[in-house]
Amino acid sequence: MELPQLEYVRLRRCDSAASVPQFCNSPTMIVMVGLPARGKTYISKKLTRYLNWIGVPTKMFNVGQYRREAVKIYKNFEFFKTDNEEAMRIRKACASAALKDVSAYFSKEQGQVAVFDATNTTRERRAVINSFAKEKGYKVFFVESICDDPEIIAENIKQVKFGSPDYVDRDIDDAMEDFVQRIECYKANYKSIDDEKDRKLSYIKIFDVGSRYLVNRVQDHIQSRIVYYLMNIHVTPRSIYLSRHGESELNLLGRIGGDSGLSPRGQKYANALATFIKGQKISDLKVWTSHMKRTIQTAEALGVPYEQWKALNEIDAGVCEELTYEEIQENLPEEFALRDQDKYRYRYPKGESYEDLVHRLEPVIMELERQENVLVVCHQAVMRCLLAYFLDKPADELPYLRCPLHTVLKLTPIAYGCKVEPFFLNIEAVNTHRERPGNVDVNRNPDEALQTVPDHI
Amino acid sequence: MTNCPTLIVTVGLPARGKTYISKKLTRYLNWIGVPTREFNVGQYRRECMKIYKSFEFFRPDNEEGLKIRRQCASAALNDVRQYLTEQGGQVAVFDATNTTRERRETIIQFAEQNGFKVFFVESVCEDPDVIQENIVQVKLGSPDYTNCNTEEAVEDFMKRIKCYENSYETLDEVLDRDLSYIKIMDVGQRYLVNRVLDHIQSRIVYYLMNIHITPRSIYLCRHGESELNVKGRIGGDSGLTPRGKEFGKKLSQFIKSQGISDLKVWTSQMKRTIQTAEALSVPYEQWKVLNEIDAGVCEEMMYEEIQDNYPLEFALRDQDKYRYRYPKGESYEDLVQRLEPVIMELERQENVLVICHQAVMRCLLAYFLDKTAEELPYLKCPLHTVLKLTPVAYGCKVESICLNVDAVNTHRERPETVSDFSKKNEKSLQ
Numbered sequence: 001m002e003l004p005q006l007e008y009v010r011l012r013r014c015d016s017a018a019s020v021p022q023f024c025n026s027p028t029m030i031v032m033v034g035l036p037a038r039g040k041t042y043i044s045k046k047l048t049r050y051l052n053w054i055g056v057p058t059k060m061f062n063v064g065q066y067r068r069e070a071v072k073i074y075k076n077f078e079f080f081k082t083d084n085e086e087a088m089r090i091r092k093a094c095a096s097a098a099l100k101d102v103s104a105y106f107s108k109e110q111g112q113v114a115v116f117d118a119t120n121t122t123r124e125r126r127a128v129i130n131s132f133a134k135e136k137g138y139k140v141f142f143v144e145s146i147c148d149d150p151e152i153i154a155e156n157i158k159q160v161k162f163g164s165p166d167y168v169d170r171d172i173d174d175a176m177e178d179f180v181q182r183i184e185c186y187k188a189n190y191k192s193i194d195d196e197k198d199r200k201l202s203y204i205k206i207f208d209v210g211s212r213y214l215v216n217r218v219q220d221h222i223q224s225r226i227v228y229y230l231m232n233i234h235v236t237p238r239s240i241y242l243s244r245h246g247e248s249e250l251n252l253l254g255r256i257g258g259d260s261g262l263s264p265r266g267q268k269y270a271n272a273l274a275t276f277i278k279g280q281k282i283s284d285l286k287v288w289t290s291h292m293k294r295t296i297q298t299a300e301a302l303g304v305p306y307e308q309w310k311a312l313n314e315i316d317a318g319v320c321e322e323l324t325y326e327e328i329q330e331n332l333p334e335e336f337a338l339r340d341q342d343k344y345r346y347r348y349p350k351g352e353s354y355e356d357l358v359h360r361l362e363p364v365i366m367e368l369e370r371q372e373n374v375l376v377v378c379h380q381a382v383m384r385c386l387l388a389y390f391l392d393k394p395a396d397e398l399p400y401l402r403c404p405l406h407t408v409l410k411l412t413p414i415a416y417g418c419k420v421e422p423f424f425l426n427i428e429a430v431n432t433h434r435e436r437p438g439n440v441d442v443n444r445n446p447d448e449a450l451q452t453v454p455d456h457i
Numbered sequence: 458m459t460n461c462p463t464l465i466v467t468v469g470l471p472a473r474g475k476t477y478i479s480k481k482l483t484r485y486l487n488w489i490g491v492p493t494r495e496f497n498v499g500q501y502r503r504e505c506m507k508i509y510k511s512f513e514f515f516r517p518d519n520e521e522g523l524k525i526r527r528q529c530a531s532a533a534l535n536d537v538r539q540y541l542t543e544q545g546g547q548v549a550v551f552d553a554t555n556t557t558r559e560r561r562e563t564i565i566q567f568a569e570q571n572g573f574k575v576f577f578v579e580s581v582c583e584d585p586d587v588i589q590e591n592i593v594q595v596k597l598g599s600p601d602y603t604n605c606n607t608e609e610a611v612e613d614f615m616k617r618i619k620c621y622e623n624s625y626e627t628l629d630e631v632l633d634r635d636l637s638y639i640k641i642m643d644v645g646q647r648y649l650v651n652r653v654l655d656h657i658q659s660r661i662v663y664y665l666m667n668i669h670i671t672p673r674s675i676y677l678c679r680h681g682e683s684e685l686n687v688k689g690r691i692g693g694d695s696g697l698t699p700r701g702k703e704f705g706k707k708l709s710q711f712i713k714s715q716g717i718s719d720l721k722v723w724t725s726q727m728k729r730t731i732q733t734a735e736a737l738s739v740p741y742e743q744w745k746v747l748n749e750i751d752a753g754v755c756e757e758m759m760y761e762e763i764q765d766n767y768p769l770e771f772a773l774r775d776q777d778k779y780r781y782r783y784p785k786g787e788s789y790e791d792l793v794q795r796l797e798p799v800i801m802e803l804e805r806q807e808n809v810l811v812i813c814h815q816a817v818m819r820c821l822l823a824y825f826l827d828k829t830a831e832e833l834p835y836l837k838c839p840l841h842t843v844l845k846l847t848p849v850a851y852g853c854k855v856e857s858i859c860l861n862v863d864a865v866n867t868h869r870e871r872p873e874t875v876s877d878f879s880k881k882n883e884k885s886l887q
Binding site: 310 | 653
């Protein structure tokens with residue numbers, strides 16, 4: 001009984017190995033609920049970034065954006081008064097337009113999750129969304145953010161509202177005054193999700209920026225992952241430092257992978273890193289490394305405790321471990337070309353792909369979200385994956401992100417994103433970055449394949 | 458993972474699943490490598506009282522009873538302290554009703570004095586069907602009721618619950634807002650989570666939110682016999698032998714005969730499990746993390762070759778098979794870590810058939826049957842045999858179904874002499 005040829009068998013190098021088992025058949029709508037300045041957009045963007053990174057196609061739909069497109073100029077909070085019939089009509093139309101786009105995203109763009117970011121503070125509005133989803137066969141999961149701490153709300157307004165297109169020409173005090181009035185417009189009709197009346201709905205209520213959560217009727221795997229993620233994120237200011245190990249012996253030889261020690265310059269970098277870190281005067285810094293010599297030796301120079309994670313080990317190049325690119329081209333030219341064709345999904349024979357790497361790094365990301373100040377000493381491919389998460393880079397850009405040796409990237413969450421500051425610590429090192437060559441065809445010449453290989457001994 | 462030891466404290470009326478949760482959580486934490494032990498105050502009471510007469514022991518006006526129960530709680534806390542400070546424990550699960558604020562306050566003070574973090578797990582349920590089922594599953598078989606008939610036992614137990622009801626003070630959103638806890642309502646329909654302090658508490662909450670008690674079965678089996686199996690070689694990515702394919706067919710018949718509604722089938726991404734699943738003619742999901750343990754430099758070798766080429770490694774492995782990592786490969790300990798998402802998803806799912814590999818199956822089995830790290834690498838998981846696991850009471854029923862297709866034996870016992878590797882030791886190759 002010969003088995004039919006390979007369609008079903010994952011023998012091809014570039015087959016997807018998504019980190020989320022494909023149990024989500026129905027698309028899911030995540031519906032935000034809450035007064036203005038409660039972190040809905042912050043949560044929406046972060047959640048969207050996370051889900052895309054783990055391989056679940058997700059898109060955010062911010063109704064405020066639709067409103068800004070419909071009403072070119074924002075005058076003041078009067079637009080949001082509940083007796084402003086004209087405005088109510090526009091706002092309803094915007095919500096409908098957004099729902100329509102959600103539908104198109106699911107049916108035409110193979111989206112899996114849509115995050116519907118709006119206040120959705122009335123039962124009526126939520127019922128409309130629920131009916132819409134039911135009719136189309138989408139699952140619905142509500143995320144309500146409840147907060148009455150005036151300090152948090154004020155900080156929120158400062159961080160993200162002043163810079164909003166709505167307030168771009170305003171004086172700060174005016175803007176604050178107007179926004180507070182805007183919130184008042186919603187308050188009168190705000191009906192929180194009701195634990196009794198809404199007990200059949202699936203939702204999470206987040207209280208006081210994560211001090212407390214109420215979770216009701218989690219339906220499936222993706223909702224469970226979403227709840228876990230939401231329960232682990234926080235807004236306490238902190239910085240994450242990403243760096244590779246110091247230059248290694250194998251780096252100098254242009255060989256990939258392996259488990260070699262630091263070169264003399266690499267050792268110098270470790271010392272420079274120690275000086276740099278001390279200079280940053282970080283309170284309570286956690287230091288993480290992989291299980292490989294080169295990251296451990298780098299951390300040793302810091303003179304502080306560090307934790308080793310096997311999950312931070314460099315991508316396993318399988319049969320290509322410790323080869324130079326020239327050797328790979330000579331011995332496995334087809335593999336070399338396939339990798340250039342789809343560097344994200346390509347899996348080295350007996351090794352891993354970037355996609356596999358993302359999957360194994362997910363617990364690291366989850367713990368980074370829980371932590372505050374952390375320095376991660378890792379490897380090129382690993383650092384690209386982590387960076388792609390923080391900077392929301394898509395899968396096709398991820399494997400080509402620049403992560404040179406001897407450079408620390410300081411990431412600081414700000415507003416809805418992440419500030420990046422690179423610090424090159426002035427110790428020379430080889431370049432290990434190989435750009436995608438022009439010709440990725442399996443029949444290309446060796447020269448074309450090796451065109452972008454960086455110099456080495 | 459944690460610096461301070463953690464004390465998990467259950468809260469709830471009798472028959473709300475506290476012991477079920479305690480035992481399951483303890484099993485899970487130990488499996489992922491966090492030394493955990495449960496302390497069931499009811500056990501202490503049984504040791505103290507020897508004979509259980511009736512619910513009257515639990516009446517709130519029974520001074521003698523109260524005194525004994527307080528002593529038992531203290532004895533248990535004493536043992537908790539010893540476990541966490543002197544015996545290397547990381548987490549202790551204090552399993553008792555703990556239904557009054559006063560009792561909980563005592564525990565909180567005890568924890569503060571000793572530098573333990575406290576996390577409460579309250580189970581709240583008013584569904585009479587669930588409570589009844591609970592009593593039938595685990596109370597009737599309890600030592601307290603060995604000499605009662607079913608009706609008597611149920612009646613007594615209901616009265617016992619009543620004894621606690623009047624003084625029951627549930628964890629309060631306002632009064633207890635500074636405590637760390639999870640309140641589980643109606644067997645997992647709803648959860649209230651307050652002030653999760655650290656990584657381990659976050660993992661515990663995630664785990665508790667994924668488990669359920671809907672009856673179901675989990676089927677574990679290995680791929681059919683493979684080409685490398687018959688050559689006595691480990692690892693690799695070979696296809697099935699004719700006997701292996703025969704197993705695929707028999708597996709398909711067996712699964713159909715089980716009449717399972719909505720069965721999920723999972724395989725690894727290696728040929729031999731995929732080919733086995735193909736014979737079932739149903740959709741299946743491929744998980745890379747279900748791949749066999751990576752034997753690194755020893756991949757595709759026979760044990761004789763490993764002995765010849767890496768005698769030191771071979772001996773080291775026999776000394777500590779759980780922690781030993783093949784050069785450029787993995788250890789069983791690594792395997793457990795990469796299988797954790799599989800276990801989490803198995804907890805969420807209902808009926809599942811997992812077609813995997815010897816080392817992987819040992820890890821999964823150890824989780825379900827609460828086997829220690831020492832025992833895990835030597836669990837017997839022969840080819841062509843399906844293990845059907847059905848949760849029952851506080852544990853797991855195992856049925857072993859051999860599908861009557863011959864296969865080589867791939868099980869290597871721990872050899873008697875493991876310390877002396879200088880002699881070319883034939884015993885190690887037995």
